[in-house]
Amino acid sequence: MKYDSEMLRKKIAAMQGITAVNKDHDGYFQPSMNQGSGSAVLRFLPAMPDEDFPFVRIWNHAVKVDGKWFIDNCPSTLNQPCPVCESNTALWKSGNKDLASARKRKLYYHSNVLVVRDPKQAENDGKVMRFKYGKTIFDKIDAALNPVFPDTIIVNPFDVDEGANFRLRVTQNGNFPDYGKSSFEQPSPMGDPEQVEAILSQRTSLAGIVAPDQFKSYEELKAKFDPIIGAAKVA
Numbered sequence: 001m002k003y004d005s006e007m008l009r010k011k012i013a014a015m016q017g018i019t020a021v022n023k024d025h026d027g028y029f030q031p032s033m034n035q036g037s038g039s040a041v042l043r044f045l046p047a048m049p050d051e052d053f054p055f056v057r058i059w060n061h062a063v064k065v066d067g068k069w070f071i072d073n074c075p076s077t078l079n080q081p082c083p084v085c086e087s088n089t090a091l092w093k094s095g096n097k098d099l100a101s102a103r104k105r106k107l108y109y110h111s112n113v114l115v116v117r118d119p120k121q122a123e124n125d126g127k128v129m130r131f132k133y134g135k136t137i138f139d140k141i142d143a144a145l146n147p148v149f150p151d152t153i154i155v156n157p158f159d160v161d162e163g164a165n166f167r168l169r170v171t172q173n174g175n176f177p178d179y180g181k182s183s184f185e186q187p188s189p190m191g192d193p194e195q196v197e198a199i200l201s202q203r204t205s206l207a208g209i210v211a212p213d214q215f216k217s218y219e220e221l222k223a224k225f226d227p228i229i230g231a232a233k234v235a
């Protein structure tokens with residue numbers, strides 16, 4: 001029988017309890033987690049020629065009430081009114097601040113990235129994928145662009161020549177992944193001009209992520225959300 005290194009690698013990974021989470025989910029990069037931690041080296045890519053920014057930002061609700069989940073994009077992303085946000089504001093004003101905090105909208109960012117190195121999923125190395133991230137990682141991008149200390153050089157992480165690779169490090173904080181240990185490496189060019197061109201040609205448009213058709217109407221969201229919180233009131 002022919003020696004199949006790929007099969008062997010997968011077998012070893014399975015034995016070590018490595019889970020490849022949503023590996024190819026819509027072309028989004030997900031680090032493999034092994035016993036609560038994961039890592040990879042990514043490179044944030046610049047904006048597409050016809051798009052203004054190398055990221056889009058989207059508000060999202062993920063609310064669990066009595067075991068039922070309400071998960072949907074929040075129309076406040078497009079400066080539209082949102083029944084879930086309104087409900088939270090009412091909760092907050094009525095003094096129910098813990099519940100309001102637990103249900104509040106969360107901000108996510110989407111970017112194109114080059115997977116420089118994925119130690120647990122070598123087949124991802126060199127691939128251009130999308131990456132969804134939250135405030136912790138965005139704050140690190142912001143800190144690179146707007147350093148607090150005057151003796152720190154300004155780095156635009158999205159620059160192909162003067163940007164820097166991003167060391168993604170994920171640890172487990174209770175039930176939530178924690179990206180706080182992630183950091184940018186020293187600035188370095190992404191590659192030679194031919195490599196850069198080949199990488200950039202694989203980016204995908206981000207505009208569709210926040211297109212109006214990605215958001216339910218106020219009425220649809222209300223019809224979906226009210227029964228969920230209604231059930232909670234009875235309990």
Ligand SMILES: [Zn+2]
Pocket residue numbers: 061074075076082083084085086105
């Ligand atoms: Zn909302």
